[in-house]
Amino acid sequence: MRLSKTENISIMASKYDLIVIGSGPGGYVAAIRASQLGMKVGVVERSELGGICLNWGCIPTKALLKSAQVFEYVKHAADYGVSVKDAAVDFSGMVKRSRDVAGGMSKGIQFLFKKNKIDHIEGFGKLKAGKKVEVTAEDGSKTDYSAEHIIVATGGRSRELPALPIDNEKIIGYRKAMVMEKQPKSMVIVGSGAIGVEFAYFYNSIGTEVTIVEYMDRIVPVEDEEVSKQLERIYKKAGMKIMTNAEVTAVDTKGKGCKVTVKTKKGDETLTCDVVLSAVGVATNLEGIGLEDVGVATDKGKVIVDDYYKTNIPGVYAIGDIVHGPALAHVASAEGIICVEKIAGQQTEPLDYNNIPGCTYCQPEIASVGYTEKAAKEAGYDVKVGKFPFSASGKAKAGGVSDGFVKVIFDAKYGEWLGAHMIGANVTEMIAEVVAARKLETTGHEIIKTVHPHPTMSEAVMEAAAAAYDEVIHL
Numbered sequence: 001m002r003l004s005k006t007e008n009i010s011i012m013a014s015k016y017d018l019i020v021i022g023s024g025p026g027g028y029v030a031a032i033r034a035s036q037l038g039m040k041v042g043v044v045e046r047s048e049l050g051g052i053c054l055n056w057g058c059i060p061t062k063a064l065l066k067s068a069q070v071f072e073y074v075k076h077a078a079d080y081g082v083s084v085k086d087a088a089v090d091f092s093g094m095v096k097r098s099r100d101v102a103g104g105m106s107k108g109i110q111f112l113f114k115k116n117k118i119d120h121i122e123g124f125g126k127l128k129a130g131k132k133v134e135v136t137a138e139d140g141s142k143t144d145y146s147a148e149h150i151i152v153a154t155g156g157r158s159r160e161l162p163a164l165p166i167d168n169e170k171i172i173g174y175r176k177a178m179v180m181e182k183q184p185k186s187m188v189i190v191g192s193g194a195i196g197v198e199f200a201y202f203y204n205s206i207g208t209e210v211t212i213v214e215y216m217d218r219i220v221p222v223e224d225e226e227v228s229k230q231l232e233r234i235y236k237k238a239g240m241k242i243m244t245n246a247e248v249t250a251v252d253t254k255g256k257g258c259k260v261t262v263k264t265k266k267g268d269e270t271l272t273c274d275v276v277l278s279a280v281g282v283a284t285n286l287e288g289i290g291l292e293d294v295g296v297a298t299d300k301g302k303v304i305v306d307d308y309y310k311t312n313i314p315g316v317y318a319i320g321d322i323v324h325g326p327a328l329a330h331v332a333s334a335e336g337i338i339c340v341e342k343i344a345g346q347q348t349e350p351l352d353y354n355n356i357p358g359c360t361y362c363q364p365e366i367a368s369v370g371y372t373e374k375a376a377k378e379a380g381y382d383v384k385v386g387k388f389p390f391s392a393s394g395k396a397k398a399g400g401v402s403d404g405f406v407k408v409i410f411d412a413k414y415g416e417w418l419g420a421h422m423i424g425a426n427v428t429e430m431i432a433e434v435v436a437a438r439k440l441e442t443t444g445h446e447i448i449k450t451v452h453p454h455p456t457m458s459e460a461v462m463e464a465a466a467a468a469y470d471e472v473i474h475l
Helices: 005-013 027-036 051-056 058-075 091-115 174-178 194-205 225-237 329-343 373-378 394-399 431-439 444-448 459-468
Strands: 015-021 041-045 119-122 124-128 132-136 142-152 156-158 186-190 209-213 241-243 247-252 258-264 267-273 275-278 282-284 316-318 358-360 365-370 383-389 405-411 417-424
Touching: 015 027, 015 124, 027 041, 027 091, 027 329, 041 142, 051 058, 051 091, 051 174, 058 091, 058 174, 058 194, 091 119, 124 142, 142 329, 174 194, 186 194, 186 267, 194 209, 194 225, 194 358, 209 267, 225 241, 225 365, 225 373, 225 405, 225 417, 258 275, 365 431, 373 383, 373 405, 373 417, 383 459, 405 444, 405 459, 417 431, 417 459, 444 459
Parallel strands: 015 041, 015 142, 041 119, 142 316, 186 209, 186 275, 209 241
Antiparallel strands: 124 132, 132 142, 156 282, 247 258, 258 267, 358 365, 365 417, 383 405, 405 417
16 A cells, blocks of 8 residues: 555654653753754653743743842942932833743744754653554644654652642742732742742842741751751841741631641741742652553652663653652753663763752852761761851952852862852852862862962852861961
8 A cells, every 4th residue: 555645754753763751951951962863853742842940940930030139239239339219129020031031942942953853742742552652732632653762751840738739829839939910918938948948039039028937947958057057047137037847737818818827846826928839849740641551660759760761661761850869950951861872872871869969049049069067977977077158258248249158078088079068149150160070089189279260259169178178278
């Protein structure tokens, strides 16, 4: 039987070397790298290219935070010898700029897809037996595509607590927090990870009354304890209320605002506010994507994979928020690259999850990598710890950003750089030095002898290393 020309084209188009389900920082990066390695690639995405990170997470939040920072600068302009009158927050203008930035970046991904000859298959992707993906388009029509290799990169969403059912009116998640019609007068933020403290900074700096409720005994609980203490001091000074060892047990949304019941060690406390923001972590998107149908093994909401992201089913792989490891954009990208390079038969090595930097973009920023001081001691290391405060940094003083410090931890025996923890202006740009140095197995003494430029924020890294070995000059 001979096929018509159009039938032949459609059959050819539905057969790929690689299909990626999801176009976030894991999916789209994996797709581009696979295309570079000579594969024919299709990416299934039902929403905007770039996923949550680009459209509703990492990128648009940074735009909002910049708007808040500009307003703060203007409010304190007199400190810098600049007179500004009648500065006011244009909340809808801030939201619009944030959306425009995200929209521009999503178009950038469309350009990269065209450049790399990657097909964007619009719709919801579901695994089927026999190395197939069923894609349901917006109109409900279903089309099967087949590929030798399929990467699942469906990412995550706001986790919901039973006491905090998100209604997107009074109890909101991060998506709604970015596009609110009007600025709330008061807000209770539940959870103090990166999402919680970033939105706390944004809303507090533009005049919203902010209360943070954290279940653990300190805010940003994954960070070094000294970083947590520093951020809490700065946030309280900025007028935020912080409740730790506290749990939201109920929210009454009847009436005008919200009545929030918080269980504390001293008993229940009731808070009133306009809006509650739930920022209690990420849930994985595993529902309805056919994992059970083809027999892909999962554990506690994560897909089980090997060091190269293979599942138990040949030809099926998983990366990003849906596998073990931190739910971070740069982790998903790194996993995607490792996965496709392995598929292509390249020499690659497993990801070192102990050398992943974490960044939080509140003001002051937080950046860290490796062991905290406590974790290093618990792991049995004899440690040398060095700290350099930005109050002793000429660049920080000149910039009016002297809050914060750099803290470094070395193994006393071999000089191995075990970890670094920073809080201050622009520290998210400084942490990569530590990641690179640790990758190259650089010692503390080598960092001291690495000449850093002056005056910069980054020389605090060298000074902190020198402090660990009692060689610090500027303290």
